[in-house]
Amino acid sequence: PGAKGVDDLRRVLDDPNVDGVTIALPDHWHVPAALLALDAGKHVYLEKPAAHNFREMQMLLAAAKNSNKTVQHGTQARSTPGMQQAIGMLYEGLIGDVLVAKCWNWQKRNDIGHAQPTEPPAGVDYD
Template identity: 40%
Template structure:
């Protein structure tokens, strides 16, 4: 992807939601109808719950969904993934955990059009992180988005601009940096009790399975390829 940002199918710069809809041929899609009452983030609705939409229902999205539900103050109203079988699987899990089934869509914009949704949890492939965040801010939603923040600095700046313009809370998935144990360690070092620190060695080993190179093939059944590809250029 060019450092200048998102491009449409003809190579033109895409900086807004409407242009992206036109570039992907999906401008005519209708919004999902909802009947739930709006619960604005920061107010105190009777349920005292934050209404979430999970965007990206793979391993990380599923783990985040379970983590938010463990808090006890969140309810998942939507699960969105361009690969519908994956979204349906997470919807089943969420229903088991919270007792109510979330709505399912292959298009995150349906969740963004739901005024009862307070925030989205974006665990999409990397090329969707920036645009999903900007769209969510434009729709009045707060955002938790996984790392990496974006493909480049231009996209990252657009995310910051959107958060500030629409006065939204955006948390990047570097949550360990704001964890209590890290703050306490920083404060302890700053106190001087360890003396002057001259050298710090850090080890972090993660054993990942290999990601094999697969031969070209048609998209699997149930995958909306245009939405999955999204703002990424066609190969």
């Protein structure tokens, strides 16, 4: 109730009633939108990818540190109870020094194919 759509994220960031934003935009907008949000004094929940490259991540980290606002990057399973327990054990020193980390993916997925370039849907401004 009361939700409204805007075609320019700056209108949301200008709103003093908005404390934080979830950034779920096309990937190339993640860091620019997060920087604008932090500059506007908003907390940020940022879907992945957090950044495209090391320089973007440096800019995001510096802005987050200087903003005194919360920035959280969302990834699957990062906040699940089992993962939180493992992280807690690591921070408490129960696991010891981590020298190597390996990961794997056990999901079998079919090829999603290759889509042909298309025009953005009506009402979506990717610029």
